[in-house]
Amino acid sequence: MSDLEEHDALHRLLGGYLLGGLDEADTDRLDEHLHDCADCRAELDRLAPVPEMLQRLPDARHLGGGAPLAVSPTARPTQQNIEGLLSRMRAEKTKETRVNRVRWLAAAAVVMIAAAAIGYGIFTNGRVPQGTTPEALPSVELVTTQFESAPGSGLTGSAVLTPKEWGVAIALDVSRMSGNGPFLCLMRSKGGGTEQSAVWGDTGNGSAKVNGASSFKIGDVDAVLITDRDGKVLGTASVT
Template sequence: MNTDLHHLLGAYVLGGLDPDDLALFEAHLQDCGACRRELAVLEKVPMLLDSVPVPDAVALTAVPGGSGGAGATPARLLGELASRRRTLRRRWAALAGALAAACLAVGLAVGPLLARPPHPDATYSVASGGGLQVNIDMARKTWGTELAVSGSSLPAEGTLSLWVRDRAGGEDRACAWTATPSGKVKVTGATPIQLGSISSVELRDGAQHAVAVITVP
């Protein structure tokens, strides 16, 4: 066995040879039975050691009677293994940083678009002398109409509800909510009645009395 080339065995196992040494050592393997037998044992070492922490791997390879040549000792293999792990960690950290920066950039660009409310197809409002005010934005949907409701100086107790009446006289409750002590509200409701078929929208209190009525022309 040529010991001058045998010292390359450890680096060969871990893929650390440059192209010239790789070609030289692979040619050597064709004629050296001892290196081929040792390679059969050592070629599984990186896979096995990668599955456990380096300190544990050191303890395992310290068992007396372990295989290894002059240049392929467990200590040398572990040193190269640790170096390879550090390199991989640095590469993954750099990749993760680049991905995080890209995701942040996309989030900053898309976030304001997602945060924008849908453009209403119609807007109505009603106010009373007591300060009560109700605003409703209506948006056409394939399934009906979406209603964004905001109001102030509303009843501060009980349950409030928004009812939509169609031009044929039918009605549908679009949403309901518990009154707030401040008398303010911002809620979104929905009705299967298409926007073009809505004749009026009515805000009712818990006793189903009309608090505000919006007529849709």
């Protein structure tokens, strides 16, 4: 008999093994087989509740009107033997589950690291030089300057200038503006040229928070000016 035929023959005896219906020779053969066959142990685990279920059925000892059902609590194999086999099988399942969980966590960690790396590339506009760590990147130095009001104006506030590759971005936070809108923010270069960097309308309370930009490089900016629609200067913030 081949190994496969032997396996199939013993597999068919599992029901009788649980119900104590095998002779001593078949029980010993199946005992030895179960220690080395995971498939049969899995089937044994699936069938393990059957004897108890049969005992609980109404008239279980006379099903079908035939002979009493032989489910002997003292028949071989012993309950300890079955439980020992099932415990071994469940321990193997637990070990396999634990290994699979560790592998899953490791894969998840790789995905999270990759996502973090992609996110870093996005927030740095993908311009991180090869071989350069984030700590080695130059920090952006912001320039903050305060407005001085022009004669007859009560304008107060600040301007924050951020260097960019293409020029400079500006964030205005001003209040106590007077005059007629629209109001303009102008950047004046050290060479005397000016560029309009922002424009906005009347705010009702004389306060505004506005963002703008200029093509001037940060090192070329001399001052930031706020004017009304007639060109009257309301305040100047010098950039040193």
